[in-house]
Amino acid sequence: MINIPSGKGTKLRMFVFLSVLISIFFYSTTKAQVIPIETDSSAMVLFVTKNKEVRLRYFGQKLNDVKEYEQFTGQLHQASDPSGVADAVYSSAGSRNFFEPAISVIHADGNTSLALRYVSSDVKRISADIEETQLLLKDPVYDFNVKLVFRAYRKDNVVEQWSEITQNENGAVRLNKFASANLYWYGSSFWLKQYHGDWAREMQPEVTKLSHGIKTLDTKLGTRADLFQPPVFIISADHKPMEDQGEVMLGSIEWSGNYRVDLEVDNRNNLRIIAGMNNASSSYELQPGKTFRTPRFLYTLSQQGTGQASRNLQSWARKYRILDGEGGRLTLLNNWESTYFDFNEEKLKNLLGDTKKLGVDLFLLDDGWFANKYPRNDDHAGLGDWQPNRKKLPNGIQAVVKDADKKGVKFGIWIEPEMVNPKSELYEKHPDWVIKQPDRPEYYFRNQLVLDLSNPKVQDFVFGIVDSLFIKNPSLAYIKWDCNSVIYNAYSAHLNHQSELYIAYVRGLYKVLERIRAKYPQVPMMLCSGGGGRVDYAALKYFTEFWPSDNTDPLERVFMQWEYSYFYPAISMAAHVTNWGRQPIKYKVDVAMMGKLGFDIPVSKLKPEELSFCQQAVQQYNKVKDVIWHGDQYRLISPWNHDFASLMYVDRKKDKAVIFSYLVSNRYDAGSELPVKFKGLNPDQRYKIEEVNLYNGAKSSINDKKDNTYSGSFLMKAGFNPVVNSRRASVVLVATAVN
Template sequence: MNLKVTYLILPLMLGALTQHKAAAQTVTIPVETSKNALVLQADGKHYLNTIYFGPKLNDSKEYSNVAAAYGSNHDPSGQMASAYTPGGSRNLLEPAISVIHADGNYSLDLQYVSHKTDHISDDITLTSILLKDPAYNFEVTLFYKAYLKDNVVEQWSNIRNNEKGIVTLQKFASANLYLKAPAFWLTQYHGDWAKEMRPEETRITHGIKTLDTKLGTRANLFEPSVFMVSLDKPATEDDGTVMYGGLEWSGNFRTDLELDPENNLRIISGINNYASPYQLKPNEDFVTPAFWYTLSKNGKGEASRNIQHWARNYKLLDGKGSRLTLLNNWESTFFDFDEAKLASLLKDTKKLGVDLFLLDDGWFGNKYPRNGDHTALGDWQETKTKLPNGIASLVKGAQDNGVKFGIWIEPEMVSPKSELYEKHPDWVIKQPKRDEYYFRNQLELDLSNPAVQDFVYGIVDNLFTKNPDLAYIKWDCNAVIYNAYSAHLKNQSQFYVDYVRGLYKVLERIRAKYPKVPMMLCSGGGGRVDYAALQYFTEFWPSDNTDPLERVFIQWEYSYFYPAIASSNHVTDWSKLPIKYRTDVAMMGKLGFDIVISKLGENDLRFVQNAVKTFDEIKPVVWQGDQYRLLNPREGSVASIAYVNEARTTAIMFNYLVNYRYDEGSIQPIRLKGLDPGKQYKVKEINLYPGSRSGIDESKTYTGDFLMKIGINPKVNSGRTSVILEADAQ
């Protein structure tokens, strides 16, 4: 959710609610997409429950019969299936919301009052349901935004205090789902720096499984907020029922998965309430971030395509647009550069044939020059000894070479050894009675403070004011929050929430003034990746681990939840694998380079120059096409993935060797997916290394039916470790 927009429209929406006053009868409320339905029902006592989540029925009137079809249960509380479970009254399980009323009472009871459904467009409906406590002047409005074509729902809540005193929110979830099935399997992710997105699948047993983070920033470092739940049996790529979900929030999150005594699954997700009781003043609203989810009856692949299409159309900034291919200086120079070195790299950028040169860390600080990662964060002035003529001369130098210029910043952070720290210690997040404790030798600035928000916004604004032709921002966030404390806030329990809200306020201001400037969301890798942050960024950095073999696995897992156009993949020198393998892997997303062009051999240079041209030809299919995972790298010696354009006239198929033991490779044909069975296709190998020959007979023509039922062998082996094929309809 865009919080700024939400705060503007919610009062209007709440005031305009169509009053469907509930009499002593049930009220059935279906939230439908093209294939699925979430059905809520208010019973005769005005309690709102989830009675169904599954394939859409042809006749919506039949939803009223669903509850009876499942028969009676043994729920003594009557609230196990609650659509938004309140704590402290009759509920016996994990609540979605718990409060302390102005009079100190901990109980909450929420009853249905009214609902309405607005048709935002041909593809979007917004259902809002008002719930109120009969004993206290306290209300919650549940929102369900359904995207019909993509079978995605966003759910959030607006919590309002109409009492005469302060109400403290103890827990404040965005969504509370209720799933029925004989059994459930959870796929979750874990990781660390350079080890992002490692999957684990387990059967869900009784009790509560909690996925959460308490890191404050870089929230996804150890555990991303995205997950899958398979119903009945573990889903495969093309078979089984599976739900994907994730929270649109760039700070502490919490998802509880509870198998209840009736063997049904309750999923409650939202901002982590850890150390975060939030006080609501009279007549004040608290809007939770959106929780998104999709349901597929045809396995993980369909669920991914739902999310990727939805993201490109509605969530990712400029998701239907283009992207710049860049050359980064980081692995060429690290902190050791000057104008002469950068001038040479600008020429290399032109020689490579890419669009943009990106200057990474190390360009700022004078009293404490940024010659390593211990100093200068916060002092965003060009280092005079390195750049005596400033950023402006580099922007001009890039233009003279026919390329664009971008720059790295980490504006939320401060080095203890910096002029900013000396001038504004009250802007720094640190406990006044504790020793400072550093993550990557740095601390965070307090974005709950409006003065700090102005400063961080000013970093970006000043760069563009002085350099209007600046073309790209890489926004990093390398530290987590230790010793959380805000000198600005009177109530420290609101810090974690207000920090993220402050970040969004800054990003909203930046995008209001600079709506089209490409920005990479970088956080030491995938530490801050979610669909709230991606409203403001054109792409994200999946991992600092750019070893191409590792990246096959990392990018594979990210692809379940994020489209290829959002994944920023660079060719680097992390690995000894051939330059072709490194480049082919990076082309499975948004291609970039972080290599020393001047040290490339003649054939390697010619290859990457041709690869840039090849990528320009195929990137519309990779970025906007439907993705089909063909061979899982965790299940064999070859990874294979394909992208097919909407017209099904072109497919780009990436194939990689992931097992280097003797005689491993693609032994059998690999079956494609998503083609038109009636069309005739020519298959050719592209992105060949200079002097090499294709292993594919390009004279043959195949029907889509043949390629999907029999397939084609890309002949991946130890001598052909990466192969890209293009299938074109004739």
Template sequence: MNRLHQLTYYFNHGAVAIAVSLFTLATVNAQTIIPIETAHNALVLQADAKKDLKTIFFGKKLANKEEYSQVSGQYKQTDDYSEQLNAAYTPSGSRNLVEPAISVTHADGNNSLDLSYVDHTVTAIDNNVNLLKIRLKDPAYNFEVTLFYKSFYKQDVIEQWTEIKHSEKGIVTLNKYASANLHLKSPHFWLNQYHGDWAKEMQPEQSELTHGIKTLDSKLGTRANLFQPSVFMISLDKPGEENEGNVLYGALEWSGNFKIDLELDYQNNLRIIAGMNNYASPYSLKPGELFTTPAFLYTFSNQGKGDASRKLQNWARNYKILDGKGSRLTLLNNWEATYFDFNEQKLADLLKDTKKLGVDLFLLDDGWFGNKYPRNDDHAALGDWQENKKKLPNGISSLVKEADNVGTKFGIWIEPEMVSPKSELYEKHPDWVVKQPNRPEHYFRNQLELDLSNPKVQDFVFSVVDGLFTKNPKLAYIKWDCNAVIYNAYSAHLKNQSHFYIDYVRGLYTVLQRIRAKYPTIPMMLCSGGGGRVDYGALQYFTEFWPSDNTDPLERIFMQWEYSYFYPAVSSSNHVTDWGKQSIKFRTDVAMMGKLGFDIVVSKLPEKELQFCQEAIKNYNDVKAIIWQGDQYRLADPRSGSVASMLYVNEEKTEGVIFNYQVNYRYGESSKYPVKLNGLDANKKYQIKEINLFPGTKSPIDGSKTYTGDFLMNIGFNPILNTDRTSVVLKFEEVK
């Protein structure tokens, strides 16, 4: 961008000055400086005299943009012999000595790659969102990479991805193809990562990063986040705390194999390289073909983990999760009430319980399909999506009609990516099944995947959903499950098996895009044996996700706490079930910290418990907008004390709700100290009242007293928790 174009840009974009400041600041000594600025942060790139594109700054933005060019001179570290340690997108095989972002084999067999800056353009999408494109090209080969930086000014979020193409005379093999390559400077780096398994999702671990490469990855194909989620935090200088510290959040928007390399180099700087996992996936790129990587998103805060999470939640509600600013349906699920053992009459009775309870929707779970091989357990019928005539002689349509008569909505469970070896679909289309020829089949939950890289399979999966809605136009909800990982990866459709893992996920997204094009507003839950597929690549097609099959409320407090760092409450489906030893009140209070549902036998509830649930749902309907759309503050960490406390406050800071739980039941444990609130207006006055009281109990909290926001944030408020009073929900409102 020359000086004339630069001035023209300033003039033409004056109206978006409040949006992301994304432009070429100066060209000094043939160095082009490109800052990507949001409300509080800046990522600053520089194309130097040799046309190498480098990262020269990342963190809280400077008041004077011209000073970014002086940042590098303040660091007196070991020499960068390759001059590529801080490359914005590191190629391999030329000068580079560290982990590359991209590695290729050219059509002539050469494995080297160099990427030189060509030009960049900026597009103002609206007054909050800008898109920067930077074009890089190999001087020796007709090979090009375009870096994309989509920045969200108010939310301090950046999405980054790449497009790769070439015009060489033959196939170029992409051996690695990251979405992003960040470079951070700090004396120390601390990693917060997550691990888990079924019913043990989102278990946190923290460690200081040492020299070498720490890799977070998955090779599961589907349910990629089962053992290791693709989200993480990096704290600079020292471990970040809830309300202080420099913290970077990262997440890959991809539902398949991922790889995140965290390399502390010999200069003591951190290089973050994130993208699809190149495991077993060298990609053969034809001349003129465009290879697009998924987006890697990140946000930075110098005010701790809580501030970073609120930025990410705000971004997700406004830009990523389907209908993130909309409403959600409370529901009653039949799974724990019946499992596979039900018939039309049982379901009709449960439908009436839905109305009796006061929720919006009845969800029919697994077991409603299959005739030649009935779905009476998890060993058969996946793929045979016709109603079981013995269980449902009048079909799904009669249940949808009955729900309408009762005055409720009807939803249904499906697992359309999967096939049971004992199914008609498997018998008719063995070539549609992901399995290695000449090798024994190995099952995960007694099932296999359908090959979504095959367009015919994509058509079939789409037809499963489309057929349900065509036959039942009033169907109001889909629970989309995915319970297996990929063993013996092989596609009978693909000629090049190294494309399989990538093309499977692309095929899944193609199906979901078709579904959303025809049914844009139908609520859908993303379920994957729990949190096995919780990522923003998938969540753009879903209204909510299922965090875990573990619904023990004590366990859920910890899980939901960790999920909330990356995902807003409006997206988290939380059900009241019979798991755990806690009271119905405790279970319901925990489930209210998100999108509330029930999975219980309503007819077996004692009178007072039913009365409590009915009143709790009314209370929830009163405060759900604050929970779903308000700012979330973690007040008392369950891992560091006997009390957990979570606050949601509306944008105007006039009302909110606080969930408090006793998580340590040892003798004498209680809320000995007041819990300090956050996010209030110090000058406003508030009243705090307890809601969700169990029938026949009286709150020890005086709801007539008033407190200033200053008092509540500096002194706090005691919810009066103890081993006899383990769950307390408080609603506060401004008093004028």
């Protein structure tokens, strides 16, 4: 017999007691069907209750025995959940749920409630490494289904999740929210690392403790969607994210438009993560018999900190997502900072000679080569008119491409096919192709507007821009695809439902890119958007690399590339040597070598010793680029709280490593006072340490040592000092295994 004391507060205590008792009874008497979604080290475990509700009741490190997941719930002694659906696998609005929903609808009859019940599940083995779990849910009252798809990449410990929404009601259903994923993470405290920025200030990190309520990460820009906030984030349990320890999750939306991530700490201190397209101004009318497929949400969960999580994601990206992620890349010379808009055929042919002299693979012709009625001599005119400018290029692009072929240099070209200047023939002929409100004044971002890619005619036009370039120039070897404007005054002359524009635009973009890749599957393309304003893993299916920022000051790039590297591998990051920054040419080249190396400098104006160094650096880069592009990355010393930064790349066999170190402080006597502890090496292997990329005639005390070999154990436990200081502001080391 249980005695409950009477007096003040008795009813409240009785209510709490009964709630806990009911919760204990429910968990102890309900035998649930268990659906584990596992990688080699992590698990998301779904439970199907007797009343066919699906709950997410375990999210964490993989257990050895599947049966033990059921025992986890019995170890919880948190507050009760009066709704009973806080941990729903895909929470719906309008019924019992009073937390943020993953899905919200208005049925054909006007009802706003939705309750999803388990129907079936299926597990498919896609490959030896990939397993896909499909979960079908249905409303018991309405003919409305949601299929949840979980794709687990076991070795890389990455999971993708998305939803497929289908209805067969007597009329259209309005989708007001349609998330890709709805995670539930048990814990006591969670920390968020998010990113913000603007042009030339991309990937600025902020770390905060998540408080009760909702923290939303989102964008509403339409295109160039990542300009202020990218779709990537890090969450850690119990303490701030750390590099080599602690439980952390790296997450991102695979979508090149408006996204939304809701992070809600509930009354039990657990974290609800709801991620997908942004539903702001984007309700969607779903017709009977049709399916609405959401973009993929991806995450990797690590118990060894952000370092291991990022290596998981980088490995996955190279193998499964980035176009030719395990292949090679082209080093290049870009003409932008040499000429800007002021060039002609003769200047370009001279630059082709500089490309050959420098020793890189490709010459990239940037903005300004097109338009005649409104010539592209600045950014106020010409976008949309993709005919070579007759004054600058009287013999067309073909003449320059042919000269590049003769010189043994590959040729690439810049385009911005999604945009239009009001001062263009395209705008005059097809104003209905432009996204703009018919009754409101036009408002420009960088003097341009966005073409309506929801319109199939516009899709054909954009595809034709690329196709025509390749048809006329079969040896064209590279495309730089830019996107500089956001969407103002959103309105499509093509669509009946204006709230669907943001979604239809991105889908139209993907249709164009799919056509390009179907016809030109291997041509390298850079994803550019005034910097990293658009990079995500849906876009990188079609692109070999992305442009992290127009800010190429090498000191700034040390910080930016450090943060980008948590989510994207070095092979995908274009890094150019430019005139930005006051650092010496060696510092600039060393920083650019951490990604896909390029140059955007007037080669003819380099001093002889600078040119000689750049030529030798290109040769050195070609010796180590495979390790940088395809190796495992380890962050050693963070630039955010030290006088210098240090990181390294190690090949998969652990035979070779490349270590970069940079001075990031100009304070007196700043530098590497203590040795840097390496990571990722074979402790039983001996390595020879050599400094490379030395400036002309410079000597290295590291290379002068008689015995310059060390065990991997020594290098990782005791460390090695790269000797970074004001006289040696950037140092590149190569560690090579020796017998």
